[in-house]
Amino acid sequence: MTNDSQPVRRMKRPWKVAVIGNIKDPNQPKPEGVPPDAFADFDTMETMDALRAAIETDGHSTVFLHADRELPYTLKKASPDIVFNMAEGLGGDAREAQAPALLEMLNIPYTASRVLTNGISLDKTLTKRIWRDRRLPVAPFQEFNIGDEPIRPELKYPLFVKPAREGTGMGVDTKALVNTEAELRERAQYIIGVYKHPALVENFLPGREFTVGILGRADAKLYSRRPEWYEKDGFHRFPILELDTGNTEGPWIYTNEAKSKDVGPEGNEGFFCPAIVDPELEKKLQRLALRAHNIINALDVSRVDIRLDGEGNPRLIEINTLPGLTPGYSDLCLQAAAEGIEHTDLVLDILYLAAGRWGMLEPRQLEETKKNGSRTG
Ligand SMILES: Nc1ncnc2c1ncn2[C@@H]1O[C@H](COP(=O)(O)OP(=O)(O)O)[C@@H](O)[C@H]1O
Ligand SMILES: [Mg+2]
Numbered sequence: 001m002t003n004d005s006q007p008v009r010r011m012k013r014p015w016k017v018a019v020i021g022n023i024k025d026p027n028q029p030k031p032e033g034v035p036p037d038a039f040a041d042f043d044t045m046e047t048m049d050a051l052r053a054a055i056e057t058d059g060h061s062t063v064f065l066h067a068d069r070e071l072p073y074t075l076k077k078a079s080p081d082i083v084f085n086m087a088e089g090l091g092g093d094a095r096e097a098q099a100p101a102l103l104e105m106l107n108i109p110y111t112a113s114r115v116l117t118n119g120i121s122l123d124k125t126l127t128k129r130i131w132r133d134r135r136l137p138v139a140p141f142q143e144f145n146i147g148d149e150p151i152r153p154e155l156k157y158p159l160f161v162k163p164a165r166e167g168t169g170m171g172v173d174t175k176a177l178v179n180t181e182a183e184l185r186e187r188a189q190y191i192i193g194v195y196k197h198p199a200l201v202e203n204f205l206p207g208r209e210f211t212v213g214i215l216g217r218a219d220a221k222l223y224s225r226r227p228e229w230y231e232k233d234g235f236h237r238f239p240i241l242e243l244d245t246g247n248t249e250g251p252w253i254y255t256n257e258a259k260s261k262d263v264g265p266e267g268n269e270g271f272f273c274p275a276i277v278d279p280e281l282e283k284k285l286q287r288l289a290l291r292a293h294n295i296i297n298a299l300d301v302s303r304v305d306i307r308l309d310g311e312g313n314p315r316l317i318e319i320n321t322l323p324g325l326t327p328g329y330s331d332l333c334l335q336a337a338a339e340g341i342e343h344t345d346l347v348l349d350i351l352y353l354a355a356g357r358w359g360m361l362e363p364r365q366l367e368e369t370k371k372n373g374s375r376t377g
Helices: 045-056 073-076 094-104 115-122 124-131 180-193 256-260 279-295 329-339 341-358 369-372
Strands: 014-021 059-066 082-086 141-144 159-163 200-204 209-215 235-236 241-243 300-308 314-320
Touching: 014 045, 014 073, 045 059, 045 082, 045 341, 059 073, 073 256, 082 094, 082 341, 094 115, 115 124, 115 314, 124 141, 124 279, 124 314, 159 180, 180 200, 209 279, 209 329, 209 341, 235 279, 241 279, 241 329, 279 300, 300 329, 300 341, 329 341
Parallel strands: 014 059, 014 082
Antiparallel strands: 141 200, 159 200, 209 235, 209 241, 209 300, 300 314
């Protein structure tokens, strides 16, 4: 008999934490038929080691498990109390939801967003349809499944063409920007053929590009190791990172090639963090990112990419519900560092927020609730 109700866990610390992820192997030849930039979003073992080291500083034991086809078996064997999820998945239309679905099936708690959200957020078209339904600003767009569909009148050249379900700048290079119908159709057909996904075509947004990080949820203060990070609504807003698109390979586009370059020894070349924005725009960007996060039911952590249109109005591009966590390199880590938050504390808070949600932690008694004599949680 199956039992899908969540048991009360309240496990004593320390926990056994399994960090799961997909590792890039430059020596491994790519399988036939995958795009040239396949696996660009995979992690390195150094990143996994950094996550484990961060978690171990708090007394927990860790193990790393490859998020490959053996994962169902290695998970059972390792039997972790909780999983720190970095798994990008192995293909299909919702690969970032694969490991979460397996973990739900095995009833193992895990960090950050759950199955449905990770499936939706990988699909940029679906995400934008949901945001648009709630009146969040997005550039006019159309999804092409074959490439010769009639073009919607709201699409205006230049247009931007990208795979609907990829990340890390995959399928985004200088040819993503198209000026004519012939170029549009050629590029859409290329994307559909190579990535085996629909092509998402959007009006080109010529303005500044920002990425906005979010951490928390309404009851974050009850479970965080750093309750002071969180505002009244339970969310922490990281300093906004602006991309210096003038420095990237393509004109004004954050390509896969640009994304894969190492950050120079002098710091984060090509970025400004905190971005220099007037306070009104800053508030607007953070408000939009938070709504974008909440509307698709993202949990605990995300990064939202936003660009300004020709009139200077912000338009949501996409949300990353599984943001990279490579110290000194990933956008979210750069944002945290810009306000003095250490990688270790960031990683531990992502873990503790999850543990709180899955019933593994006693909620903290907040001062105000203590005074009222009422119970928390
Ligand atoms: N509509 C658009 N107009 C202008 N540039 C865009 C647009 N959509 C994407 N880009 C550029 O392409 C980059 C990658 O696109 P994005 O949707 O964020 O995909 P990824 O998942 O690869 O990060 C963005 O960072 C931005 O520089
Ligand atoms: Mg992006």
